[in-house]
Amino acid sequence: MASYFDEHDREPLNPEREARNNMLLELARRVRGAWSWTPGGRSLFTRMDFQDLGLVDWEHHLPPPAAKAVVESLPRTVISSSKADLKCPVCLLEFEEEETVIEMPCHHLFHSNCILPWLSKTNSCPLCRHELPTDDDSYEEHKKDKARRQQQQHRLENLHGAMYT
Incomplete structure (x- = not known):
């Protein structure tokens, strides 16, 4: 054969x-x-x-970690007596007076030991999901494309509504 x-x-x-x-x-x-x-x-x-x-x-994967430069530049805030009753949303321990904490752009406060490991895994605030920039170019491009699509969808919805008013 x-x-x-x-x-x-x-x-x-x-x-x-x-x-x-x-x-x-x-x-x-x-x-x-x-x-x-x-x-x-x-x-x-x-x-x-x-x-x-x-x-x-x-759309189906976790976002990449926050950019290292952005994380390093997050403001450090000293807890005053008026904020001493606040708690860290991660560990749920109250902040101590004169303790230095990290403030996210969304103004949520965290212990550095709580937020830094989180930001090394993903780029968002654990409470409100406010996103920080990343070092991943493909993810940053995805965010821009998503914003453009949302803006286009919003324009189409407004255009459709304007046609019938």
Whole structure:
């Protein structure tokens, strides 16, 4: 019995090219399963796991850590007697008078031992989810795109409402 390659007058692929073809086939399978349509008719990838390709689908992953320079520049506040009854939202211990705490841009106060580990894992305030900048360019681009989409959606809603008033 003749081999497949002899029967079809083909040469076997070299291992490097075969691996590349397998990666492309796997990508095509994932893309096919992740394809969807938006109301505007544009195509989007909704369920694809981009991590294998060096990209991340930020809608389904935790945000990256806050930028180190931003975390280092967060203001330190000394607790006065008027704020001594406040508690750290993470450990729930009351702040002591004259204690130095970290103040987030949203004005929430935290012990440094409580907030620094959190910001090394994600870029947002644990209470209100106010986001700090990150060192991840792809995430920052995702935030800009998301803001543009929200602004466009808002404009469309206002335009639709203006047509019927």
